[in-house]
Amino acid sequence: MSKSAIGLLGAVCCAVLFIASPAGAAGRVALVIGNQAYENLTPLANPGRDAGRLAELLAANGFEVMSCDGERAGCFDLDRSAMTDAIEDFGFAARDAEVALFFYAGHGMQTGDGNVIAPVNMELACDMLAARRGTMLDDVLNEMAGAREKIVILDACRNDPLKAQRCATRGARPLSFGSFAVPDSVSRFLLLSSTQNGQVAQDGLPGGHSPFAESLIQWMEQAPQARFGELFDRVSKQVIKETAAANFTQVPEMLIRGGAPEACLGGGDCAASAEAIALRAEVEALEAENARNQDYEEIVVALLRNAGYDDPQTLSDGERRRVFAEIMAASRALAERGAEGEAALAALREGDDSGAEAIFRRDLADGPVADPEAGSPQPAASLLHLAAIARLTDTGRAVELYQQAVAIDPDNLETLIALAETSLAAGKREQARQAYERAAVLVEQDRGTAEQQVWATEGLADMEWADGRSLTALELYLKANAAARRGSAQEPDNTGLKRGILVTRYNIGHLKMDSGDIDGALEAFRDGLAVAEALAAEHPFDPRWAFDIGRGHERIGRALQRRGDLDAALAEYEKKHAVMTRVAAAFPDHPVWQRDLALADEFLGDIATAKGDHAGAARHYRASLQRMIPVRDANPGHTGHQRFTAVTHLALGDALYKTGAVAEAVENYRAGMAVSRKLAATDPGNAQWRWDLFRAHQRLASSQPPGAEWHAKALQTIERLEADGLLAEHNRKWIGITRQRLEETREAESGSR
Structure with missing residues (x-):
């Protein structure tokens, strides 16, 4: 033996x-x-x-x-x-x-x-x-x-x-x-x-x-x-x-x-x-x-690290795919430049882009020689490569480079999309809109690839939705969805087109839900979920599709919750939680996946609250904060993460207050207020952040009766919102309510003396 x-x-x-x-x-x-x-x-x-x-x-x-x-x-x-x-x-x-x-x-x-x-x-x-x-x-x-x-x-x-x-x-x-x-x-x-x-x-x-x-x-x-x-x-x-x-x-x-x-x-x-x-x-x-893809992918990782992103997974899915595609294209262009290009690639791997920039800038002095691979004049292609590298650290400079590329090649749909996306990142919404509207004209002329047509239309729809034009946004999402389906029928292996189907269906569902069409919303959400599940079955190692499955369950849950079917909504949120638990365990440093798991706990907490299970709600909100506070603190400039924790602190405080844990509730109200106060000071024009601050003041007043100090701060906050023209019409009633509460608490305080 x-x-x-x-x-x-x-x-x-x-x-x-x-x-x-x-x-x-x-x-x-x-x-x-x-x-x-x-x-x-x-x-x-x-x-x-x-x-x-x-x-x-x-x-x-x-x-x-x-x-x-x-x-x-x-x-x-x-x-x-x-x-x-x-x-x-x-x-x-x-x-x-x-x-x-x-x-x-x-x-x-x-x-x-x-x-x-x-x-x-x-x-x-x-x-x-x-x-x-x-x-x-x-x-x-x-x-x-x-x-x-x-x-x-x-x-x-x-x-x-x-x-x-x-x-x-x-x-x-x-x-x-x-x-x-x-x-x-x-x-x-x-x-x-x-x-x-x-x-x-x-x-x-x-x-x-x-x-x-x-x-x-x-x-x-x-x-x-x-x-x-x-x-x-x-x-x-x-x-x-x-x-x-x-x-x-x-x-x-x-x-x-x-x-x-x-x-x-x-x-x-x-x-x-x-x-x-x-x-x-x-x-x-x-x-x-x-053969060289991993070499080029290493270059992307090196440049991301040089730009402050230690892990590519910390980027959103869309950002990560775009960064890899653009910088790998620039790397391939350098590989065609012989020894000088290889030296530039070696430097890029160390995070040094000076050699690559020198090569691409030299191209700008040349005439508009056709570049078959880029499908555009050589100077325009080189500008795109320069912009891709600049985009990681200087979005303003990247916008300028994309503008120059558009000036040379105004009918390049991919460049217009890049210009629009980078303009949005740089806070230049009007410029982004112009780029998307020009892209829409090219889409009508059947320019570009099917995938580019889908994302150009979807990008313009996003802007219309954000600007409050829901009907126009819905028409554009329907158009983008139809284009994605046509393209996917012709290119069945194109996952980008399949994802275009599910993303547009999710957005269509949102708009239908907001208009009160719950049945239409559920149909759209379930259509999108079916696409995500099919993609996950085809590519089980890719976390994007698991994430999209989680989003589908979340959206179905929200529609069911809106209808009042709490048990069915709970089942959907639990499915999302299970999916994202698995993804977050695989990528513990990925803020998007971690945030989405924290969001699943938020929804479970909301259902527990609606059912009167305040202890259960507190458990879910606490789990959400435990996951999100490290994500927030790792990137203090990310206002979305900041607001996420501010709102969750208030929700946890409400649940704790209902269970009788008043001191811990007040502690959470104060924590939420501190974050909202910092955000409001950063951007006084942001109505949502200032409204969050008002809500924190309200809760501190209610949890510490008679609360005249906090009612006064709440009134001051909401009156300033109104004076600045930032108070939503449906919230104006809270001015009178807050004034009345302040008067009542002051009377109570003076009577107790």
Whole structure:
């Protein structure tokens, strides 16, 4: 018996425990490891689930899969000692085996000693990148040498293993495997890594699988008789396409030595399909097309860090997609400029844009030479690249550059959209409107791509809605939705168009709900939710679609709540909370996801309040604040986060007051007042912030009777709102109410003396 008594779970009978003998097994053996509960490196969410599902598939298809606990196929969260034992026992089992397959999911990287797969107790020195208690990948390959056919699958290099150790000195470049050194003399050897050497892989959302494992499992289930080489090509094709669409490109790497193994998952007749050669050519083309994407994506991350964004996930989804697309386009343009362009790219990776700016500025002196890739004159294309870089740190300068590009190429729909969006960010609403209106003319002329037409129309609709022209906004959203549906029918793989359908349906639903058409709102919200669910099923690793599912449940809940169906609304809000809990756990530093989870708690608190469960409401509001206060404090300039906490403090105070916890209620009223006072001082023209301050004064007056001091402050605040022309008509009644309360409290105070 092998020294650690690690057994083999076979497909003959799931309850039978097979023990690997020193003589080895003559069939097909597999060691599957999933490590995620790291003690010193960044913990991961999904390797155990990935490895567990793969072990089940292998066992169900006749592989004898090693079990480290004697109960289920696979080995999980192994420390260095357990991993060493498992690998040695695998070596015994692999001797003279027909096929030996090794799968590893977890952290992996190149150190000074070579490529390492990380046991859960491994440590890594930040300065020297030296591993302590690491396991060498070469040790695994050596143990497999006795098998006739050898297959290695590595889903490693996930995320940032050193994030938990806060290695600030190691630079922006991620840790990953180096080149795989496998001698040409090795026969029948096939290795598939989830990403190329020097690049990183995604872990995926908690509760799911990594993008690579998701595709691997899918194709193993769909094509068990496909030879592993062909199956891996199908996996690679899917991973490249899906991750590139999400702006985090993974290009799996496949290595063959001594002829490709002829084995397949199902065993028996493992024949190559007629499409195998064409598939290999297609994958090679995708690899070439996307080979440098991660390099360019690293440049985007470096420039974002230079602009104060330590994590790209802190950007909103729309901002992040736009930043990646524009700066990657600029990077590709630089790559075409030879050595000078490569030097500029190297500098950009360090956050230095001076070389890139010098190249693009030199183009501005040239005439309007056509640039086929940009579809516009060369100076205009270079202005767009300059604007994309400037947009991160100087929106005013970016607006000027986009204006210059529009002057050169006034019929470029993409440039007009960029000008409008950047103008809005710079506070230039009228300029943004002009750009969107010019874009609308081009849309009528059928200029630009279908996706550009959708977002141009949707952008103008947003402005109309914000300016109070709801009917015009509704017409534009309907028009954008129709365009998105037409475009999606012609481009079924375009996720941008599909998202255009769901976003416009959500907005249409909002406008219908505001007009009192609850049935129409619910229909629109459910249509949008169905699109989001379909996208999430197609791309389960992409958090955008999970976020949009949460938004759909939220909107349905709001419509049901508006109708008075509290139980049905509660069920929808609970669904949103469950979805966003999963997303927020995967991206703990992403403020948008964290805020949306906090918002879910807000809605649950509102339902509890409406049902009279004030203790339950306080619990939800407190959870919301606990999540949002760190987000707010991490970005003190974000007024939206500031107001979120101000309003929640008031809601929590109300709930606490109803439970009799008056002192804690007053504490929250004061906290909300402090935030609203700061916001109102920042922008006295913002009516909403000043109204929030009035509400805080009201609550402090009511909670501390007779409250003449706070009633006086409330009256002063609302009278100033009216004097400045900022008080909404339906709120004017509160002037008289507040005056009366102040008089009553003053009479009460004087009578008590």
